[in-house]
Amino acid sequence: MSAAETYQQAPDTILSVEDLVLEFPVRDGKRVRAVSGVSFAIHEGETLGLVGESGCGKSSLARAIVQLYRPTSGSVVFEGVDLTRLNGKELKQARRQLQMIFQDPISSLNPRKRVIELVRDPLRIWGIGSPSEQLDRSRQRLGEVGIDADESGSRRPHQFSGGQCQRISIARALMLEPRLLICDEPVSALDVSVQAQVLNLLEDLKRRHGMALLFIAHDLAVVKNISDRVAVMYLGRLCEIASSESLYREPAHPYTVGLLQAIPVPDPSARQPFEGRKVRGELPSPLDPPSGCRFHTRCPFAQPRCSSDTPELREIAPGHFVACHFPLTGVHANGAA
Amino acid sequence: MSEISLAPTPPALPTEIPVRGRAALTRRQRRRRPSVLIIIAAVWIGAWAILAVIANWIPLANPSHHVGHSRVGPFHSWSHPLGTDALGRDELSRLIFGARQSLAVSVIAAAIAMSVGAIVGLLSAYIRNFMDVAVGTFTDAILAFPPLVFLLAVAATIGPSSTTVTGGLAIVSMPAFIRLSRANALRFVNREFVQANRLMGAGPLRIVFKEILPNILAPIAAYAVVLMAFLIVAASSLSYLGLGVPPPAPSWGAMIADGQPDLVQHPGLVFVPAVVLFITVYALNVLGDAARQRFDVRESAL
Amino acid sequence: MVRNALLGMIIKRLGRLVVLMFLVTLATTWMLNLVPGSPAVILAGPSATPSVIAAINKKYGFNESVLVQYWHWLSRVFHGDLGRSYQTQQTVTQALSQRVPVSLELTIMAGLIALIIAVPTALYTGYRAGSFADRVVDGVTSSFISIPGFLAGILLAYLLAVKVHVFPAIGWQSLSKNPARNFRTAVLPVVSLSLPLIAIFQRVLRADVIATLQQDYILLARSKGLPTWKILFRHALKPSSFSLLTIAGVAIGGLIGNAVIIEQVYSLPGLGSLLVSSILSKDLVMVQAVIAIIALVYLVLNLLVDIAYTALDPRVAAQ
Numbered sequence A: 001m002s003a004a005e006t007y008q009q010a011p012d013t014i015l016s017v018e019d020l021v022l023e024f025p026v027r028d029g030k031r032v033r034a035v036s037g038v039s040f041a042i043h044e045g046e047t048l049g050l051v052g053e054s055g056c057g058k059s060s061l062a063r064a065i066v067q068l069y070r071p072t073s074g075s076v077v078f079e080g081v082d083l084t085r086l087n088g089k090e091l092k093q094a095r096r097q098l099q100m101i102f103q104d105p106i107s108s109l110n111p112r113k114r115v116i117e118l119v120r121d122p123l124r125i126w127g128i129g130s131p132s133e134q135l136d137r138s139r140q141r142l143g144e145v146g147i148d149a150d151e152s153g154s155r156r157p158h159q160f161s162g163g164q165c166q167r168i169s170i171a172r173a174l175m176l177e178p179r180l181l182i183c184d185e186p187v188s189a190l191d192v193s194v195q196a197q198v199l200n201l202l203e204d205l206k207r208r209h210g211m212a213l214l215f216i217a218h219d220l221a222v223v224k225n226i227s228d229r230v231a232v233m234y235l236g237r238l239c240e241i242a243s244s245e246s247l248y249r250e251p252a253h254p255y256t257v258g259l260l261q262a263i264p265v266p267d268p269s270a271r272q273p274f275e276g277r278k279v280r281g282e283l284p285s286p287l288d289p290p291s292g293c294r295f296h297t298r299c300p301f302a303q304p305r306c307s308s309d310t311p312e313l314r315e316i317a318p319g320h321f322v323a324c325h326f327p328l329t330g331v332h333a334n335g336a337a
Numbered sequence B: 001m002s003e004i005s006l007a008p009t010p011p012a013l014p015t016e017i018p019v020r021g022r023a024a025l026t027r028r029q030r031r032r033r034p035s036v037l038i039i040i041a042a043v044w045i046g047a048w049a050i051l052a053v054i055a056n057w058i059p060l061a062n063p064s065h066h067v068g069h070s071r072v073g074p075f076h077s078w079s080h081p082l083g084t085d086a087l088g089r090d091e092l093s094r095l096i097f098g099a100r101q102s103l104a105v106s107v108i109a110a111a112i113a114m115s116v117g118a119i120v121g122l123l124s125a126y127i128r129n130f131m132d133v134a135v136g137t138f139t140d141a142i143l144a145f146p147p148l149v150f151l152l153a154v155a156a157t158i159g160p161s162s163t164t165v166t167g168g169l170a171i172v173s174m175p176a177f178i179r180l181s182r183a184n185a186l187r188f189v190n191r192e193f194v195q196a197n198r199l200m201g202a203g204p205l206r207i208v209f210k211e212i213l214p215n216i217l218a219p220i221a222a223y224a225v226v227l228m229a230f231l232i233v234a235a236s237s238l239s240y241l242g243l244g245v246p247p248p249a250p251s252w253g254a255m256i257a258d259g260q261p262d263l264v265q266h267p268g269l270v271f272v273p274a275v276v277l278f279i280t281v282y283a284l285n286v287l288g289d290a291a292r293q294r295f296d297v298r299e300s301a302l
Numbered sequence C: 001m002v003r004n005a006l007l008g009m010i011i012k013r014l015g016r017l018v019v020l021m022f023l024v025t026l027a028t029t030w031m032l033n034l035v036p037g038s039p040a041v042i043l044a045g046p047s048a049t050p051s052v053i054a055a056i057n058k059k060y061g062f063n064e065s066v067l068v069q070y071w072h073w074l075s076r077v078f079h080g081d082l083g084r085s086y087q088t089q090q091t092v093t094q095a096l097s098q099r100v101p102v103s104l105e106l107t108i109m110a111g112l113i114a115l116i117i118a119v120p121t122a123l124y125t126g127y128r129a130g131s132f133a134d135r136v137v138d139g140v141t142s143s144f145i146s147i148p149g150f151l152a153g154i155l156l157a158y159l160l161a162v163k164v165h166v167f168p169a170i171g172w173q174s175l176s177k178n179p180a181r182n183f184r185t186a187v188l189p190v191v192s193l194s195l196p197l198i199a200i201f202q203r204v205l206r207a208d209v210i211a212t213l214q215q216d217y218i219l220l221a222r223s224k225g226l227p228t229w230k231i232l233f234r235h236a237l238k239p240s241s242f243s244l245l246t247i248a249g250v251a252i253g254g255l256i257g258n259a260v261i262i263e264q265v266y267s268l269p270g271l272g273s274l275l276v277s278s279i280l281s282k283d284l285v286m287v288q289a290v291i292a293i294i295a296l297v298y299l300v301l302n303l304l305v306d307i308a309y310t311a312l313d314p315r316v317a318a319q
């Protein structure tokens, strides 16, 4: 809470999300809370990694930020404008520099269109430049992502591999020169070898265009190298946000620890501190989330208090926020081992 | 969808044919018509379409005027190769101008039904809510009549004319297009590329017409071919009942009805237009099947 | 659970049926008001004096608004009074009671015959898909589907009544008066009506049979050495019937439309010929009643089809 406020005041903040809630109506008049009171901020040019297991609400959060799903409550302030209050033309204008890349590379591209047209679309929608300028810029962008427009610009998406489709999506998202690019698991659907290429490409482009990234993934390994800070999400809520360095070195939330253990480590002795504290079981249904700390049904450190009181995000070290009653600071962690 | 053709029954079909088990069919089990048949069908339809278009410029007798003895059989004279009818009118000329009539009515009705139906179905899929309810009630109300009965009711109230027939046919054909277009569009409205477009600032019109419509055009056009067979049959049925395009304008159905009293002595008066009508409908069915099959294959390859 | 779902679905559909019937009859009233020329003039003849016309207008309420006319019609219908033909002065109820049995007999017989022929054919061609017999049947059903109803009627009449005097070319004998003669008069119309149905049923069922025959339990039955016909009829038929039911509603619509035409071809005293003759003579009361009856029958049949479909497949009810 307080964290978000301070972030929002910082002059270099590009996006601040506050107490965001997104509910979906489901059968029998019930509602699922896919996102349940999330607050965080992203600074200019920063990469924030967002990690959580499948179904925890990452895509929902991303879509609620860009207003593809209208949030149930809370605010999303992008470049000083609260998107949740906008509609129609204003929203179109405000979102111009906020673009997104989707999880499924193939279905992100209209199967009936030629690649060059797909990439050119944003310019056409905004009426930027003459047709020949539009084509030139499209070709150039395609080149930047490693697709030769002269050779394959007139092909259609199904003639490309998943990795190539994701490159085309990236090129398209960059056409409007966004200041914040949300990448919703851009590499999960790709082969491991291709994953690295696309990640490198994103990092490279980010540096060149000076934009901020919200990078979503379902395991900590993927975001490790490219994120300045990392947020961990569980069942619609944030558990922990910290700089990458501090999160990977001193994880304080038991769930983060569990996720870290899921990363295969070449040297088994390096795993040490939390061995034997694996997170077990399935993600509970968001239809009927556990009371108190949502993680208590699976948490190896759970205490009676955990099932009654909801832990709020609080700062346990400078810039390191955790939502846990019993965060694993150095002492705890060692004690647990 | 591809192995079942139900053409001249009411046009509510394509969305209702279950897809169940389709994938299990092997090539051999699918009905694959020889391509020769498809070519013959296309040539037949093409020839009649051309004749219908150029009818005014070929030296034909006036189809509505008495030109000689009545009931001259086919192949008796060079000037009237197919003979004359009970009123002494040239059969060949009536056949060709009848084709012009039937084809014009069917093509225009199909075009109207297709464009309106596609757009309404698309909007209903994109907007949902109230639009869906309104559109659903409208299609249900039309489908509450067997199509021919609806056409009869229209002919009864507004009076038979080529406009009424065309309009009536367009309306009875519309629900199928609405459902087909809605069902296909629903597969696309939540796709990521549509969301990406919204983020890029595309408005609803652009999304509906430039992003979704091109994706659902193929099945709709394929169905339009299938529908043509139904339209030709329905139009000629109305003419046969005397509720189609009013006389003396020639139409295949009316020619058959006119010839019926002379069936015993002059069967040619019925059988010549009958055979032409039958082959035309058959050819349209063959082409419709082929179109649907073709579209199916492409869709699964995407 | 399933039973409740079924009940709920029936109630919902019944409600929709009632709403649609109101819409349909209201629409017909409205459309009949669009008929060019005043109905009073049509009734009284062109030479009638203005006072006669005024009297007729008053008697039938032709001057009222559509909604008022509809309200009058509706309240009479609820008292069992469908009105009286402008032309013959026969009550509409009387006319319907003579005509409906003829049309019912025709359509029911045609449906039954189509099933009797299509089911075994579909089972066989599905079982032997791709064989010579399958291709022959495909050719035949393609023709059945491509031949307009009135042509089939004329052709059969020409072959079996004119060329070979097996059946009468036109006319009707009612079932109650003389069953044997009724049969002779009914054969040609019923056969003409059943041709497109045979084709539709055969095609839809064949496609499903092919899919069903690839299921494991059929393979199991086969490996047990059950005779083929037993496998086909006992094990393959029922699970293959869903699509048949799905298209049944549409097929019925086509059947009713075709019946109108076939009655005309064979001069049969059914609902269809009543509809056509009332339209041609602008007997609007009759037209409205016939259309309402046909729509009602059609909607009820479709409802029954839906219920059967749901009863066979509970998953549909759950949706």
Ligand SMILES: Nc1ncnc2c1ncn2[C@@H]1O[C@H](COP(=O)(O)OP(=O)(O)OP(=O)(O)O)[C@@H](O)[C@H]1O
Binding pocket: A024, A025, A026, A032, A033, A034, A052, A053, A054, A055, A056, A057, A058, A059, A060, A061, A103, A218, A286
């Ligand atoms: N349109 C929707 N309607 C109803 N429920 C939804 C909808 N979209 C998502 N949900 C539910 O919200 C929850 C979060 O889904 P979401 O797609 O955001 O998860 P995710 O973290 O992106 O998972 P993944 O890694 O699989 O993409 C899930 O329980 C999902 O069932």
Ligand code: SF4
Binding pocket: A253, A254, A255, A293, A294, A295, A296, A297, A299, A300, A301, A302, A303, A306, A311, A323, A324, A325, A326, A327
């Ligand atoms: S609050 Fe309790 S249950 Fe939740 S993570 Fe912390 S220790 Fe585990």
Ligand SMILES: [Mg+2]
Binding pocket: A058, A059, A060, A103, A184, A185
């Ligand atoms: Mg997701």
